[in-house]
Amino acid sequence: MSLISIGECPVCRQGELIVVKDPAREMLLVICDDCESQWDSPENAVKGGPPLMDEAESLQDASYGDLENAGWSDLVEHLQHEEQAKRSIFQSGDR
């Protein structure tokens, strides 16, 4: 399964923001794959809001279905739109 990345980390500016699942609290989180800062919403993460103080452990990769269930469907639409845009760039480059 591919990771769901939503952009660059505003804290370290090196890592990528990845959407993950916290099975213990049954919620989604956004985590930086480099400095491991965590946020409870994609808006907070992208805008550089304060990271979570109580960091979750044993996180799992989230799927688009998980995002839909959590009410993050706007984000899913946005990401899928971006993916399609990328794909069409590659396709036109092949010709």
Ligand SMILES: [Zn+2]
């Ligand atoms: Zn980071």
